[in-house]
Amino acid sequence: MTLDQLGQHEIAQVLGFAPGNEVLVAQLREIGFAETDEVELMHTGPFGAGPFCYRLNRTLIALRQAEAAHILVERSEAQK
Amino acid sequence: MTGLRLALVGAPNSGKSTLFNGLTGGRAKVANFPGVTVETRAGRFQTPEGRDVDLVDLPGIYGLNARSMDERVALSMMRGEVEGEAAPDGLIVLIDAANLRTHLHTVLQMRSLNVPMIVALNMIDLAERDGLKIDIAGLEQKLGVPVIPTCAPRKAGREGLLDRLDGEIRNWADRPRNPSDDLNLQTVQRDARKLAADVILEEPVMNRATRAIDGVVLHPVAGPFILAAILFFIFQAVFTWATPFMDLIEGGIGLLGVTLGTVLPEGWVHDLLVDGIIAGVGSVMVFLPQIVFLFIFILLLEASGYMARAAVMMDELMLRVGLNGRAFIPLLSSFACAIPGIMSARTIANERDRLTTILVAPLMTCSARLPVYTLIIAAFIPPTRVGFFNLQGLVMFGLYIIGVISAVVIAFVLKQTIVKGQTQSLILELPSYKLPNPQDFLLGLWMRVAAFLKRAGTIILGTSIVLWFLTSYPSSAGTLRESFAGQIGWVLQKFLAPIGFNLEIAIALVPGLAAREVAIGALGTVYAVQGGEENVMGLAETLQSAWSLPTALAFLAWYIFAPQCLATLATARRETNSWGWTAFMFGYLFALAYVAAGLTYHGTRLMGL
Numbered sequence: 001m002t003l004d005q006l007g008q009h010e011i012a013q014v015l016g017f018a019p020g021n022e023v024l025v026a027q028l029r030e031i032g033f034a035e036t037d038e039v040e041l042m043h044t045g046p047f048g049a050g051p052f053c054y055r056l057n058r059t060l061i062a063l064r065q066a067e068a069a070h071i072l073v074e075r076s077e078a079q080k
Numbered sequence: 081m082t083g084l085r086l087a088l089v090g091a092p093n094s095g096k097s098t099l100f101n102g103l104t105g106g107r108a109k110v111a112n113f114p115g116v117t118v119e120t121r122a123g124r125f126q127t128p129e130g131r132d133v134d135l136v137d138l139p140g141i142y143g144l145n146a147r148s149m150d151e152r153v154a155l156s157m158m159r160g161e162v163e164g165e166a167a168p169d170g171l172i173v174l175i176d177a178a179n180l181r182t183h184l185h186t187v188l189q190m191r192s193l194n195v196p197m198i199v200a201l202n203m204i205d206l207a208e209r210d211g212l213k214i215d216i217a218g219l220e221q222k223l224g225v226p227v228i229p230t231c232a233p234r235k236a237g238r239e240g241l242l243d244r245l246d247g248e249i250r251n252w253a254d255r256p257r258n259p260s261d262d263l264n265l266q267t268v269q270r271d272a273r274k275l276a277a278d279v280i281l282e283e284p285v286m287n288r289a290t291r292a293i294d295g296v297v298l299h300p301v302a303g304p305f306i307l308a309a310i311l312f313f314i315f316q317a318v319f320t321w322a323t324p325f326m327d328l329i330e331g332g333i334g335l336l337g338v339t340l341g342t343v344l345p346e347g348w349v350h351d352l353l354v355d356g357i358i359a360g361v362g363s364v365m366v367f368l369p370q371i372v373f374l375f376i377f378i379l380l381l382e383a384s385g386y387m388a389r390a391a392v393m394m395d396e397l398m399l400r401v402g403l404n405g406r407a408f409i410p411l412l413s414s415f416a417c418a419i420p421g422i423m424s425a426r427t428i429a430n431e432r433d434r435l436t437t438i439l440v441a442p443l444m445t446c447s448a449r450l451p452v453y454t455l456i457i458a459a460f461i462p463p464t465r466v467g468f469f470n471l472q473g474l475v476m477f478g479l480y481i482i483g484v485i486s487a488v489v490i491a492f493v494l495k496q497t498i499v500k501g502q503t504q505s506l507i508l509e510l511p512s513y514k515l516p517n518p519q520d521f522l523l524g525l526w527m528r529v530a531a532f533l534k535r536a537g538t539i540i541l542g543t544s545i546v547l548w549f550l551t552s553y554p555s556s557a558g559t560l561r562e563s564f565a566g567q568i569g570w571v572l573q574k575f576l577a578p579i580g581f582n583l584e585i586a587i588a589l590v591p592g593l594a595a596r597e598v599a600i601g602a603l604g605t606v607y608a609v610q611g612g613e614e615n616v617m618g619l620a621e622t623l624q625s626a627w628s629l630p631t632a633l634a635f636l637a638w639y640i641f642a643p644q645c646l647a648t649l650a651t652a653r654r655e656t657n658s659w660g661w662t663a664f665m666f667g668y669l670f671a672l673a674y675v676a677a678g679l680t681y682h683g684t685r686l687m688g689l
Contacts (some may be wrong), residue, residue: 014404030142034269043298060510
């Protein structure tokens, strides 16, 4: 699944990035997204639309739905 | 000992400018959102052993790939590619200790440059308060470069860095420099995560206070209303809380004018001081309390960490317009002044988005327009209560809102027509909330107040004197029309008469190009010279009797769009690197101002006002 499919307060692990947009992937990597990182959907934008605020480890990062769809994740076994 | 050049590098919002100010006594702007610093800044300090160090503060970068203009500025300076600027002898790489796991790869990328470096694990106090435990000695050993915990705003928090600086610098000279080959980001990240796993001993979940506050202010339904409420509160506060202070200043200036008027003998010195300088500079000084209140709120918003949240909430709207949520921060800065707003558009990677943001930034009501709005509103809008609100405050809010809506519409039109281009992504790190540092806050406020006072003491004083001369002479002139200013203004007024502007307005608009509040000072002088001796009332009362309501409203409408001050145009020219776009910006705003003022004038007349 991709990051944008995550429900609110669901925790997942980053598996990698969808191929195709190398520029965007480099940008996502630079701000910190990396394989094995823990992510959690913390907040959605106004009235449930984007952008979405994700907790990446201890950092909070806002992405639009289109960017989140480039990040491949797997829902974690342990949910809070 | 020889001078040495060090550069501060690191992720955005990791505290580089705070450290820069702390070490050099500099006055770089600091705030709590990514992208505050968009240009380089140099300063100097001495190490404990007395070595002179030139310190360069750079915009934040996450890695070695530049996308936006501020990142290019940072990288080219770091690599010594800027003409006339030497490459730094060493780097101080800052990393926010609380985000060590996420940002450690930035340090590894910097290390690959093989330039001597020192890592400052900044904001260590906040990370430790959260319960984060880091094996700093282990990190230093594994990285192979010194790692020093710092707390940039405090002297004690910078001592550890200063203490080790001399010793490290001595070891630098004979190290070979050979940057390693192209890095693979994925590999660097893997190494960084492994390293992080080894040295982070305890890592609790995210900052609780930030989580709790965001639960409310980023709530999908409550969030936008809170944002609107905050902005509305600011406008009401600026309008009502500042009033007693303004009355005080106005009273003082009035007293000064009357006293000087009776003490001084009749003659041109008397007239110049009373009608020229006191009426001109004084009518602008009255607005100082409003400027102070406005900046108190802007600085608090910037320092708290809320700005980035506001940008996130506005992103959906920006996306529909065709802009980027990042554009919200430059646009919000433009409420203070369009110049820093236009500069901070550098953080927008997409050139077309950046250009569009620059073109619409002057539509945000800058603080220089606040005196113009306040004066006209105080004179022509009754302070009736409308429910909870004051009608004057509502009108003021309305003027700001019209500016914002126009910016949105124009950005949309521009993106559909002349600056077409695909929409850029939004990838924005949200900082933890922090209590504003009182010292930074007061310094920031003082710099704004000083800028206002400086304008009053230079441009406004100068134009007051020149205008006084032009309106008072030739001495044979019995009316304003016959004075030098009247003869010049007459030509302009022919063009402005269709939108309801009189000769006095036409004369005041010209110096208003220097800075917008100058127009108020100019009106003060023009009416004082005309009024002669019996003119002891405030400018607001004078305007009340001299202008019709449609003229006053048209004047307000004009100033929503009014072509920018010269300093803004110069900044736009530099940042767009194009006379064409600068002329376009001036032209479209001028046309909008003319049309809006005309529609307002004739519309309100038709309504019988």
